[in-house]
Amino acid sequence: MTPFLLGDLAAEFVSVLRTILYAAPYILGYILLILAALALYSLARRILRPASDFRSLKTVTFGDESAVRSNGVASVVSVVLIFVLWAAFTGSALLPSWLHAPGAFTGTGSFTYTVTLPDGRSDDATVEVLVYPRESEAEAPEVAPGEGFAKNDSIAIAEYRSELLRVDRNDELGRDEGAEITAIDGQPVAPGESVRVGFGRVALSGKGTPNIIPATGMQMEPIWLPAPETVWQRLTEIASTGYRNSTLWEHLGYSLFRVIVGFALGAMVGIPLGYAMGLSDWFRGWFDPIVEFMRPVPPLALIPLVIIWAGIGEVGKIILLFLAALWIMAIAARSGVSGVAISKVHAAYSLGASKWQVLRHVIIPNSLPEIFTGARVAMGVCWGTVVAAELVAAEKGAGMMIMVASKFQSTDIVIMGIVLIGIIGFGIDMLMRRAERWLVPWKGRG
Amino acid sequence: MPDLLIDDISMRFDLPGGGIVEALKNVTLHLKEGELLSVLGPSGCGKTTLLNILAGFLAPTEGRIMLGDHRVTGPDAERGMVFQQGALFEWMSVRENVGFGPRMAGVKAAERRETVDHLLDVVGLAQFKEKAVYELSGGMQQRVALARCLANDPDVVLMDEPLGALDALTREKMQGLVLKLWKETGKTVILITHSVEEALLLGERLIVMAPRPGRIHQTYELPFAEMGVGQDLREVKKHPDFAKTREEILSMIWEMEEEIMGRNEGAHA
Numbered sequence: 001m002t003p004f005l006l007g008d009l010a011a012e013f014v015s016v017l018r019t020i021l022y023a024a025p026y027i028l029g030y031i032l033l034i035l036a037a038l039a040l041y042s043l044a045r046r047i048l049r050p051a052s053d054f055r056s057l058k059t060v061t062f063g064d065e066s067a068v069r070s071n072g073v074a075s076v077v078s079v080v081l082i083f084v085l086w087a088a089f090t091g092s093a094l095l096p097s098w099l100h101a102p103g104a105f106t107g108t109g110s111f112t113y114t115v116t117l118p119d120g121r122s123d124d125a126t127v128e129v130l131v132y133p134r135e136s137e138a139e140a141p142e143v144a145p146g147e148g149f150a151k152n153d154s155i156a157i158a159e160y161r162s163e164l165l166r167v168d169r170n171d172e173l174g175r176d177e178g179a180e181i182t183a184i185d186g187q188p189v190a191p192g193e194s195v196r197v198g199f200g201r202v203a204l205s206g207k208g209t210p211n212i213i214p215a216t217g218m219q220m221e222p223i224w225l226p227a228p229e230t231v232w233q234r235l236t237e238i239a240s241t242g243y244r245n246s247t248l249w250e251h252l253g254y255s256l257f258r259v260i261v262g263f264a265l266g267a268m269v270g271i272p273l274g275y276a277m278g279l280s281d282w283f284r285g286w287f288d289p290i291v292e293f294m295r296p297v298p299p300l301a302l303i304p305l306v307i308i309w310a311g312i313g314e315v316g317k318i319i320l321l322f323l324a325a326l327w328i329m330a331i332a333a334r335s336g337v338s339g340v341a342i343s344k345v346h347a348a349y350s351l352g353a354s355k356w357q358v359l360r361h362v363i364i365p366n367s368l369p370e371i372f373t374g375a376r377v378a379m380g381v382c383w384g385t386v387v388a389a390e391l392v393a394a395e396k397g398a399g400m401m402i403m404v405a406s407k408f409q410s411t412d413i414v415i416m417g418i419v420l421i422g423i424i425g426f427g428i429d430m431l432m433r434r435a436e437r438w439l440v441p442w443k444g445r446g
Numbered sequence: 447m448p449d450l451l452i453d454d455i456s457m458r459f460d461l462p463g464g465g466i467v468e469a470l471k472n473v474t475l476h477l478k479e480g481e482l483l484s485v486l487g488p489s490g491c492g493k494t495t496l497l498n499i500l501a502g503f504l505a506p507t508e509g510r511i512m513l514g515d516h517r518v519t520g521p522d523a524e525r526g527m528v529f530q531q532g533a534l535f536e537w538m539s540v541r542e543n544v545g546f547g548p549r550m551a552g553v554k555a556a557e558r559r560e561t562v563d564h565l566l567d568v569v570g571l572a573q574f575k576e577k578a579v580y581e582l583s584g585g586m587q588q589r590v591a592l593a594r595c596l597a598n599d600p601d602v603v604l605m606d607e608p609l610g611a612l613d614a615l616t617r618e619k620m621q622g623l624v625l626k627l628w629k630e631t632g633k634t635v636i637l638i639t640h641s642v643e644e645a646l647l648l649g650e651r652l653i654v655m656a657p658r659p660g661r662i663h664q665t666y667e668l669p670f671a672e673m674g675v676g677q678d679l680r681e682v683k684k685h686p687d688f689a690k691t692r693e694e695i696l697s698m699i700w701e702m703e704e705e706i707m708g709r710n711e712g713a714h715a
């Protein structure tokens with residue numbers, strides 16, 4: 001550990017803090033929105049429906065966990081607000097323009113600069129700036145040179161861009177003659193400083209060249225964050241025509257297929273392994289070091305090794321997911337077996353059950369709730385792992401789709417992919433929960 | 447049905463830190479067929495250990511258990527057990543729980559059904575056959591446990607504080623049920639309890655055990671169980687002998703508890 005490392009880390013930490021500080025006003029604004037919505041909701045409720053249900057008659061609600069239930073209205077507003085904010089900050093056509101966040105400046109603007117020579121003479125000239133939308137192209141407007149040794153200039157800049165302009169390139173006396181820009185729009189300025197102008201900002205570089213920076217507003221460029229409708233369009237487009245030689249359903253289907261096969265294999269090996277560990281001290285001793293070591297190794301850390309051993313095809317992916325599920329399922333089965341109340345086992349023996357009957361009728365059913373919990377965790381981990389593995393290397397799959405899209409800066413596809421991955425992960429968890437309620441209704445009721 | 451002989455049983459446990467616990471020392475008892483024995487004693491005097499040995503879950507370090515003409519070496523359907531709670535199989539319905547023993551023995555479904563229906567009638571759970579056990583109250587669950595034990599028609603019924611987790615009213619009702627079932631089935635019953643009243647009401651014979659080493663301290667022959675059959679148990683409690691014996695046993699257990707606490711304080715000082 002060198003002191004340099006500590007210094008580097010401190011600098012990193014400071015820059016993280018600075019980022020958080022930049023974000024603070026937005027976070028604060030969001031919290032205020034939440035509170036404002038709450039105030040509105042409370043007001044509306046008080047007017048529409050006077051308090052009389054059981055919960056509203058409670059005098060102690062703060063700290064009473066049972067009084068806190070997820071408020072459906074809040075959930076709906078929250079989700080709608082996400083889309084509204086998304087639309088507002090991307091200038092989406094889904095919102096009326098008065099709801100948009102201030103956009104980037106487009107159109108024409110101008111500023112004057114004042115040049116001073118070493119002998120004290122000075123002159124003004126005007127720069128016409130045309131800011132054009134990114135999709136179109138434009139020429140710098142024609143301007144008359146004007147009076148004096150400093151001549152007028154013009155420039156065309158694409159939205160969201162800034163440009164350095166050598167304003168002295170057409171002046172009679174320029175930088176080579178010792179001319180320096182000393183003021184912009186009448187405001188004194190020195191190299192390294194900047195000045196607000198009508199359309200944005202003009203900064204002087206270290207050498208004294210004006211850097212023209214039109215205001216970018218508060219909206220996101222599509223390359224950072226496309227509008228919701230763009231993402232939706234991309235979704236319908238890819239759903240019908242596919243992406244990278246595969247349809248959307250093939251990409252998602254491949255990812256799901258890998259997860260299901262990997263998980264199924266992991267469970268098929270892991271559950272018997274867990275039972276063996278729960279029932280025999282020899283097996284427990286044998287596998288404990290292996291399982292306890294492999295458990296904390298994140299499956300993602302195995303990706304490089306799996307690629308070296310098995311390549312980037314299906315076999316490698318399935319081995320990886322098999323390993324991801326294996327330890328989780330083994331541990332779940334083991335603790336399911338160890339968790340059986342000894343009185344239940346004793347009762348079964350006293351009722352005349354044989355060892356096999358105890359296993360079949362007591363130990364296995366008793367372990368099912370734990371196994372289901374493990375299966376839910378394992379499916380979640382597998383889904384995350386498959387996406388990560390496809391990010392690294394794959395020919396098909398949800399992860400591969402967004403990775404390739406990011407290389408081409410197709411942010412819309414990336415966001416669409418993330419949303420789909422989230423929805424599928426959520427769907428898997430819902431299905432597992434449904435299955436759990438149906439198959440092990442006694443869970444937690446022992 | 448055979449007699450149960452507890453023949454000079456001792457049980458020692460090695461402690462992890464060295465040293466031993468004499469959970470039982472030279473315990474001898476002879477239970478006639480159909481007898482109901484209740485067992486009292488301060489905690490730690492070896493009651494559960496004794497029952498576990500009888501059930502066959504533990505092998506005694508010395509001595510042996512004989513049931514009729516054979517020696518007890520492990521758990522068997524001939525010795526049924528009723529636990530305090532939590533020993534029902536919550537993945538099975540009430541009916542499946544009660545039918546568990548016969549099913550393990552390979553009894554045909556139709557025959558099993560008859561036994562189960564009958565027993566659930568007897569314990570008053572006829573309408574709850576198809577319920578899940580976790581939907582039942584504590585008292586009902588213990589009735590299921592009783593029925594499940596009886597479904598196997600065991601020679602001996604071992605009960606470790608079977609009513610300990612129930613509220614007072616339910617407990618009284620269940621005491622009546624236990625007494626009724628004992629009389630109707632004529633089984634040998636060993637009942638561990640913490641309640642002196644319960645031990646007096648239900649036991650034909652009562653032993654009070656003492657700790658360190660666990661042993662039989664005092665034995666009583668009691669008339670109350672016989673009186674109580676088919677009777678209101680509260681009437682039995684009014685009997686003058688009942689109160690007298692209860693006071694005697696209570697002060698005996700009190701003394702033992704005091705002595706244990708004194709010893710513990712001495713050990714700490």
Ligand SMILES: Nc1ncnc2c1ncn2[C@@H]1O[C@H](COP(=O)(O)OP(=O)(O)O)[C@@H](O)[C@H]1O
Pocket residue numbers: 459460461467468469487488489490491492493494495496660
């Ligand atoms: N498996 C065991 N290992 C060590 N000591 C035990 C074990 N089981 C019971 N004991 C000890 O034996 C004694 C009797 O226990 P137990 O039979 O449970 O008493 P009781 O049921 O009367 O409360 C206690 O001192 C207890 O700590």
Ligand SMILES: [Mg+2]
Pocket residue numbers: 493494
């Ligand atoms: Mg006990």
